[in-house]
Amino acid sequence: MIQITNVIKDYTLASQVYRVLNGITFTIPEGMLAAIVGPSGSGKTTLLNILGGLDSPTAGEYLLNGRDVSHFDPDEWAHERNHTIGFVFQSFQLIPSLSARDNVALPLVYRGVPARIRRIQADEGLERVGLGHRKHHRPAQLSGGQQQRVAIARALVGDPPVLLADEPTGNLDHATGLEILEILRQLSEQGKTVVIVTHSAEVAQVCRQVIEVQDGHIVTNTLEMEQKV
Numbered sequence: 001m002i003q004i005t006n007v008i009k010d011y012t013l014a015s016q017v018y019r020v021l022n023g024i025t026f027t028i029p030e031g032m033l034a035a036i037v038g039p040s041g042s043g044k045t046t047l048l049n050i051l052g053g054l055d056s057p058t059a060g061e062y063l064l065n066g067r068d069v070s071h072f073d074p075d076e077w078a079h080e081r082n083h084t085i086g087f088v089f090q091s092f093q094l095i096p097s098l099s100a101r102d103n104v105a106l107p108l109v110y111r112g113v114p115a116r117i118r119r120i121q122a123d124e125g126l127e128r129v130g131l132g133h134r135k136h137h138r139p140a141q142l143s144g145g146q147q148q149r150v151a152i153a154r155a156l157v158g159d160p161p162v163l164l165a166d167e168p169t170g171n172l173d174h175a176t177g178l179e180i181l182e183i184l185r186q187l188s189e190q191g192k193t194v195v196i197v198t199h200s201a202e203v204a205q206v207c208r209q210v211i212e213v214q215d216g217h218i219v220t221n222t223l224e225m226e227q228k229v
């Protein structure tokens with residue numbers, strides 16, 4: 001479960017302070033399929049990066065599965081991400097020179113997992129996203145949708161309970177985007193907490209919780225609306 005309270009994020013550029021997140025509070029329950037929506041520049045990526053510990057809040061509290069991670073340093077976050085969080089990006093972020101299998105296995109290298117077990121787990125991950133027959137292909141030999149599947153398999157290797165995706169369908173055609181969304185939806189049904197930053201109303205519509213951000217504020221949180229009824 002993700003709980004953030006009064007999160008503020010300031011960036012300072014040329015001694016001018018810009019408040020990008022201005023008191024964000026929400027809860028995303030375990031196993032939720034959640035969307036973060038809002039106009040370009042509203043702070044969605046900043047928020048997602050804070051949820052994944054890639055960026056740190058200026059102020060506010062963050063509880064991840066009941067643990068206060070607000071003051072984690074980069075090393076603590078690296079450790080936490082290894083166990084708890086998988087990331088998926090709009091531009092896939094695969095290593096061009098590595099096969100699909102080796103891309104998926106890469107996080108396991110950093111975790112000191114032996115090669116044979118890495119291979120088994122990577123192949124299982126590729127099967128899970130329907131790419132068992134493409135393990136020796138390099139990214140350039142795969143379609144965009146297939147590359148994003150590889151990236152999802154990589155995010156899932158080691159079985160983290162939380163998956164954070166920044167515009168995961170943004171570089172894909174409509175039909176392929178919906179296929180990727182369906183994979184993410186199924187993962188949430190299997191108990192993963194999945195948070196998707198998206199521009200697409202169609203993607204948001206499939207998500208049970210939609211958090212709308214504007215100018216660093218939350219303007220809607222459908223889960224809170226549900227709970228008030």
Ligand SMILES: Nc1ncnc2c1ncn2[C@@H]1O[C@H](COP(=O)(O)OP(=O)(O)O)[C@@H](O)[C@H]1O
Nearest residue numbers: 011012013020039040041042043044045046047
């Ligand atoms: N590292 C940074 N330094 C300074 N300003 C930043 C940085 N990252 C993002 N911003 C600013 O914060 C605002 C929100 O950015 P972002 O979170 O990327 O928005 P979104 O993902 O909703 O388009 C933008 O105005 C952007 O210019």
Ligand SMILES: [Mg+2]
Nearest residue numbers: 044045046166
């Ligand atoms: Mg963004």
